[in-house]
Amino acid sequence: MATRQDFAPLAERVVAALGGPGNIRSVTHCATRLRFKIRENDKADLQAADAVDGVLTAIHSGGQYQVVIGNDVPFAYEAVTALDGMASKGVKDSVDEDGAGEEMDADGGDTDKNLLNKFIDLVSALFSPILWCLAGLGLGKAFLTLAETTGLLEETSDTYVILNATFDGIFYFLPLFLALTAARRFKVNQFIALSMMAPLVLPQIVALSEAENVHLFGIPLNSMNYSSSVIPAIIAVWVAGYLQRWLEKVLPGAVRNFFTPLIVVAVMVPLVLLTIGPVTLQLGNWLSDGLNWLLSAAPWLGGAVLGAFWQVFVLFGLHWSLIPVFLNDIAVQGYTLLMGPLLAAVLAQASAAAAVWIRAKDPERKKVAGPGVISGFLAGVTEPIIYGVNLPLKYPFYVGLGSGAVGGAIIGMAHGGMDTFVFPSVLALPAAVNVGTFGMTVLGTVVAVILGFVGTWFVVPMAERKLSGAAVIADAPAEPKTADVTGQVTVLAPVPGNVVPLEDVDDKVFASGAMGAGVGIEPAGRSTVTVTSPVSGKLIAVQKTGHAYGIRGDNGAEVLVHVGIDTVKMGGTGFSTLVERGQHVSAGEALGTVDLAAVAEAGYPATTLVIVTNTKKLTAVTPVASGDVAGGATILDIEN
Structure with a gap:
């Protein structure tokens, strides 16, 4: 079995x-290709790359060097x-599974999605590498x-204190973990990103969030508590990426590495303390004032x-400004x-994730x-299910909301609340017994749980189809190795x-046969065509x-059906x-449909490739x- 070490000489x-690491802007990979973006083309020797042992072919196409x-x-x-x-140039989260590929920009998005979907996809991708830790340690907290x-x-007790620190550490220091994953996403040096976020969770800085008359360079500072925060780390690393890349261009080589x-x-x-913290704090203050007024005027x-x-x-870190209000x-x-309606908010998301757990087909998502x-x-503790389950699928998250x-409306009408500060959960219900009408609080919570579960049960198939099998876990197990082909195999046309x-065909890699033998089919007409499976097997x-x-x-036999040339860009x-x-x-x-x-209209060839990749x-x-040929007609014979 191949390992990373086997490919060290090739790499x-x-x-x-x-042209070396300094000439490479980013690298990602798809199912068969390494895809490099470089700074200066004249420093790259494509023939030398093509001649490396283990490289099937190397081409320059679409602004990328594809190996x-x-x-x-x-x-x-x-x-x-x-x-x-x-290390900082890898963009693993943008991988494409077929070989055409689409590279994420430095902002982590792509031009074909609206801002909300870009944000959801970005946050989900940043949490993917740490989901197993969040899930496991969240269970420990439970x-x-x-x-x-x-x-x-x-x-x-000392035992409780130690165990609580054991399970809570990842949540408290979450900005550091996100700094690491964001650094990989935005192509920032990982250790610079960690060094930038570490001061913000030091006890001295945390203490400033409760202090008065704090100044930085003579400027009044209204700081927030950055422990367990999400958005500040993401924004800070994203901005730091631009600063780092600019410095790497302008600083002399003799001082670049340490300056x-x-x-x-x-x-x-200082920039984060003077901008992100105060902005988040002010938004939170407005939010808490507005919610208190709303609960009084229309419970x-x-x-x-x-x-x-x-x-x-x-998700946006605005809850920090509400917690002091709770305590006060x-x-x-x-x-x-x-705090009363928060029972419905939290348990609705948990019940939505429960429906995904039972209903979903993706084993990694269920885990x-x-x-x-x-x-x-x-x-x-909802971080694992929000970032690893409901938010990537989108629809369960919306159902939970x-x-x-x-449920929150019912609890609000009952003037339900809590007399103790606890995390909203089933075990927190005793804290709501003496506030408002407890029976109505329980009713609102139960209604939220039932609606969250039932609603999500019906949308899971649609959500998984829309996600089209994209892996939730970045390090999901690879597919098993190719099985031996038995007997003679017939491959059918997926489209007429x-x-x-x-x-x-108009693609150098496919045409070269580097990905395997096969044929192309120019689909007939300009209407919507159904794409069918050329063989029986597992997707x-x-x-x-x-x-x-x-x-x-x-x-x-392993068969790739690729509809169109460069249609990934659509x-x-x-x-x-x-x-x-x-x-x-x-x-x-x-398998699906395509509107020819x-x-x-988008200007891409509709040539459908049928490739036997093994x-x-x-x-x-x-x-x-x-x-x-008609759809379903025999186009390839395979012999072992």
């Missing part, structure tokens, strides 16, 4: 051929990013809360807003009405949802049209843009998918059709 020679490796490209990518100076509630552990981190950290820490509406948007407030209300009047649901219900609004030889890749599918046949416009990754399909079964008129392990892959 060194390819990077050197492209075709084959199925072991993930190991080659790891070897490249392990080289000195290359069990610890249960032990404290049932009297097995005293909150003041770059010095200047970035020295500039960014049901105030409850609905809190029930719907509490998780959104947490409890200290002055013995209770706070602001995250399981422990996340337990920690959400028992401890009110709506369900929380209904005119068969063209593979060497005549090992379903591109989220709907333009490509990979099927591992029951008899071992961002899914004109395409729809009817299947998901991991699903078993029969030959001739519908939309492809033509050709080298076979005796022969023989085209057996020419001219016009």
